Amino acid sequence: MCADTPETSVDYRDTVFLPETDFPMRAGLPLREPDWLARWERLGVYDRLREKGRAEARPPFVLHDGPPYANGHLHIGHALNKTIKDIIVRSHQMMGHDARYVPGWDCHGLPIEWKIEEQYRAKGLNKDDVDIVSFRQECRKFAENWVTVQREEFKRLGITGNWADPYLTMNFHAEAVIAEEFMKFVMNGALYQGSKPVMWSPVEKTALAEAEVEYHDHTSHTIWVRFKPVAALEGASVVIWTTTPWTIPQNRAVAYNPAIAYGAYRVDAVAEGATAVAGEVLILADALAESVRGAAKIEAFTRLRDVPAAEFEGVILRHPYAGVEGGAGEWDFDVPLLPGDHVTDDAGTGFVHTAPSHGDDDYQLGLKFGLKMTYNVEPDGSYRKDLPLFGGQAIIDENGKDGPANVSNIKQLAYCGALLAKGKVKHSYPHSWRSKAPLIYRNTPQWFAAIDVKLADDMATYGETIRARALKSIEELVKFTPATGRNRLHSMIENRPDWVLSRQRAWGVPLTCFVKRGAKPTDADYLLRSAEVNARIVAAFEQAGADVWYETGFKARVLEGIADPEAYEQVFDVLDVWFDSGSTHAFVLRDRADGTKDGIADVYLEGTDQHRGWFHSSLLQASATIGRAPYRNVVTHGFTLDEKGMKMSKSLGNTVAPQEVIDEYGADILRLWVAQCDYTADQRIGPKILKGTADSYRRLRNTLRFMLGALAGFDEAERVDLAQMPELEAWVLHRLAELDTAVREGYRSFDFQSVFQTLFTFSTVDLSAFYFDIRKDALYCDAPGSLTRRACRTVMDILFHRLTTWLAPILPFTMEDVWLSRFPGETSSVHLQDFAPVPADWANPALAAKWEGIRRARRAVTAALEVERTAKVIGASLEAAPVVHVEDETLASALKSVDFAELCITSGLALTTDPAPGEAFRLPEIAGVSVVFERAEGEKCQRCWKILPDVGAHAHPHTCARCNAALS
Structure with missing residues (x-):
């Protein structure tokens, strides 16, 4: 009402039914959210929902948690990931499922081991001087500490789940099952030991799998090298190009492609400082001759003739270091010129220097033609000490920097007269995603899972090999969100090599197998295959964890009465941690009471990098042990960038820490940011974006606050049936029927952006700007028994129940606040509710x-x-x-x-x-x-402010007929 009414007017303010609510306009989320967390814990909401699921025999829905690594505080990517998972779990619970969520942690592996080693180095200690079990126990304590820290940080985000009993890959049962799952590879024939080049980290002194490799720009030395024929090609030199000069001592062949056009080029003139020599003849791919000319500072050359591929057959070249002073005959052997389909004329010279111990293409060519493998490179990335000329020199040093090996080789090639040209190139190069140090390909004995070998089991429904089963699962059994994930994972599985399972580290589950002394890896009895031995190992791990593998006498104990302990060697490599996390379906989904009957999850959800990580390893592992993928849905999200679309980096100062957002705005604002963005692509976050998110939140909160105020004192006696509803209320109910379909479909398809946008638009446009705006007059001024007012409050009650439950998965703190404002009580919670069903007669398209x-x-x-x-x-x-x-x-x-x-x-x-x-x-x-x-x-009614001709003609002064009747 107006404060400056005329003297003759009457103050009707106390007769108007203005909204009444204690629901605060300011949310105060940072201060209030911890109280709700404590309340949910007292109430035992998660456990109550499990009891409800059992009592009502609800269909289970299980989102299996991809384990974060127990190392460090959470970053914004963790918050995005866990919030998406939480919205999925909460929404499916409210749609009638028993939605279980068991959080988990990846606890083994190099990052933790590396941290403990750093602590040792700071104290002047050597890891190798410490008892391995003691070292492993320190790693366990480190992981336990970070699990405790991260658990509280996740809970602060409002993530629901079985926090009292999460899964840890280092729990004794988990370690026992991981070992058991590995031994299935032993028994079904998938496991073999091979000596082949693998991605190797000199800094971490271990092999890495594809999932542990990331690519960064790196500046490498690049060289063009002459290989002279022994007696062929009219004395012309074959020229190779490589970005790894350190591999030249390991050269065993040069490859060409018969499909490439080659020519003989005579050098006619060279620039000052060139290492090319006037008059010499070089054989090059025609498509690359000009680029070689520029690199070698050749000012003029003449193409003498075609060199057909037939001329290369049977040609023997001399190694550049053959007969070199101080070489001790190390390189005095034949270097064959061999055909290879992997050779292209896109870059280089059209010839590929081949070192079978240091590249997959090289290795495959070596297998085909029986080339000798070399073992010149030690685990720390240095040459073996007795290698002539280069012994002990590092390729990559302990700090991840280039050692002297590359430059030493370049100088030696120049000294030998083999160096045609040199330079540097910036290119994408493999690095360890943990140490961030460059990697090398290194030939070393490792344990592999063969993905194309027919498995000795009875699970051939989707194929007989790991690869076949994995591909068939992708094609027929799994739904991908977004759909592009299918092709991405399919391509990776289709083209991947065998899985390197072994790591030369200490903190992990050991490869629980024994090999026969004196036997070769290719011998049928090389691996001990005994179900009874396997059972003894599993039982020991269940009781005391994987540490028992390292106890003196363990081998004799488990082999007693089955095999001669002296006849077998115990393997002490540890499993790739991706095998650990890939096995979680067994000890979480299969073994836990809150898992699934068939050991298959409804959803696996992680970032897009997990197509080569957890999705990938889980698929391979399960294909070998249960014959199919362990999931029905794979959902992926993108990465989090700053407001300018740049990758977050501490050095750039553009990171956004979840706790900082929570401290300023509250967890619900962070959750709302997740719901508003298209998580299937990369997302941006920063101060301006969060301010916009907070503004959207305030608009939504105001809508809910008005609704709460208008519902003050609502009683069931007021309720109006659909048949009595005015058309406007019937229209709102029709909209709710539409929304119910859209919201359920959005949640089922994991499309929270559409869910929130639909509800936000409805709340701010259909309700606040339209329905509420119109009905304020009836709510404030109609008599309590007015049909319009009763119908409006009936619809608002319906709206209240729908909106609070529909939004609860996204904004759990705020919707609890809204719910308790109407239904207080120690056992009351919106999170114990379901989405209410919609009567069929609400829908009215006409x-x-x-x-x-x-x-x-x-x-x-x-x-x-x-x-x-x-x-x-x-x-x-x-x-x-x-x-x-x-x-x-x-x-x-x-x-x-x-x-x-x-x-x-x-x-x-x-x-x-x-x-x-x-x-x-x-x-x-x-x-x-x-x-x-x-x-x-007319005159203005002093109660409802309408200007009508009849105002002043009724018993109550300055009122219209409607207000006069309401006052009477």
Whole structure:
């Protein structure tokens, strides 16, 4: 009511039913959210939902948690990941499932081991001087500490789950099952030991799998080297190009491609400082000759002739270091020129230097032609000490920097007269994703899982090999969100090599197998295969964990009575940690009471990098042990970038820490950011974006606050049936029927962006700006028994239950606040509710179509009134009584069937189908509706503020008929 009413007026403020609520306008989330967390813990919400699931025999829904690494505080990517998971779990619970979520941690592996080694080095200690079990126990304590820290940080985000009993890959049962799963590879024939080049980290002194490799720009030495024929090619030199000069001592062949056109080029003139020599003849791929000319500072050359591939057959070259002083005959052997399909003329010279111990293509060519493997490179990335000329020199040093090996080789090649040219190139190069140090390919004995070997088991439904089963699972059993994930994972599985399972480290589950002394890896009895031995190992691990593998006498104990301990050697490599996490389906989904009956998860969800990580290793591992993928849905999210779209980096100072966002805004704002973004792509976050998110939150909160205020004192006796509802309320119920379908479909398809946007638009546009705006008059001024007011409060009660539950998975703290504002009580919680079913008769497409026309016409009227308000002709829409000209008879009939003045919030309104005058207001996008402004006639009702002719003619002074009746 106005404060400056005329002296003759009466103050009716106390007679108006204004909204009443204690729900605060300011959320105060950072301070209040911890209280709700404590409340949920007291109430035992998660456990109550599990009891409800059992009592109602609900269908299970299990999202299996990809384990984060127990090392360091959470970053924004963790918050994104866990929030998406939480929204999925909460929404499926509220849609009628028993939605279980067991959080887990990856606890073994190099990063933790590396941290303990750093602590040792700081104290001047050597890891190798410490008892391995003691070292492993220190690693365990380190992981335990970070599990405790991260658990509290995850819970602060509002993540629901079985936090009291998470899974840890270092738990004794987990270690026992990981060993058991590995031994299935032993028994089914997938495991073999091979000596082949693998990605090797000199810094970490261990082999790495594809999932542990990332690519960064790196500047490498590049060289062009002459290989002279022994007696062929008319004395012309074959020229190779490589970015790894350190591999030249390991060269065993040069490869060419018969499909490439080659020519003989005579050097006619060279620039000063060139290592090319005038008069020499070089054989090059024609497509690359010009680039070689530039690199070698050749000022002029002449192409002498074609060199057909037939001339290369049987050609023997001399190693560049053959006969070198101090070489001790190390390189005095033949270097064959061999055909290889992997050779291209995209870059280089058209010839590929081949070192079978240091590259996969090289290795495959070596297998085909029986080339000798070399073992010149030690685990620390240095040459073996007795290698002539280069012994002990590092390729990559302990700090991940280039050692002297490359430069030493370049100098030696120049000394030998083999160096044609040199340079440097910046290119994408493999690095360890843990130490960030460059990697090398290194030939070393490792244990592999063969992915193309027919497995000795009875699980051939989807194929007989790991690769076949994995591909068939992708093609037939798994749904991918987004769909592009299918092709990405399929391509990776289709083209990947055998899986390197072994690591030369200490902190992990050991490869629990024994090999026969004196036997070769290719011998049938090389591996001890005994179900009884395997069972003894598993039982020992269950009781005391994997540390027992390292106890003196363990081998004799488990082999007693089955095999001669002296006849077998115990393997002490540890498993790739991806095998650990890839096995979680067995000890979480299969073994736990809150797992799944078939050991298959409904959803695996992680970042896109996990196509080569957890999705990948889980698929390979399960294909070998259960014959198919361990998941039905694979959902992936992108990476988190700063507001400019740049990758976050501490050095750039553009990181956003979850705790900082929570401290300033609250966890619900961070969760809302997740729900508003398209998580399937890369997302951006920063101060401006978070401010925008907070603004959206405030708008939504205001809608909910108004609804709470309007529902104050609502009683079931007020409830109105659908048959009695005014059309406007029936239209709202129709919209709720539409929303129910959209919300459920959005949650089922993991599309939270559409869910929130749909609900936000409905709340702010359909409700706040339309329905609530119209019904404020009836809510405030109608008598309590008015049908319109009762119908409105009935619909608001329905809205309350729908909106709070629909939004609870996204905003669990705020919706609990809203819920408790109406339904306080120690055992009350919105998170114990389900999405309410929608009666079939709420859907009314014909009514919706009619009201679409009414709303369009209303927009024309409100736009016309806004023009008058802007011009200060009127202050409020109730001062108007416009004339609305409607050309369409159907629309005109629809508008006449409702109180269109009430809908437009005017004191009066005239409808006509007569042609509109030229000066009438029109909106271009709403054809056939024109508005002529007219002022409302009469006196202003001092209670509802409408201007009507009858005001002042009733018992209560200065009131209209409606308000007079309400007061009476």
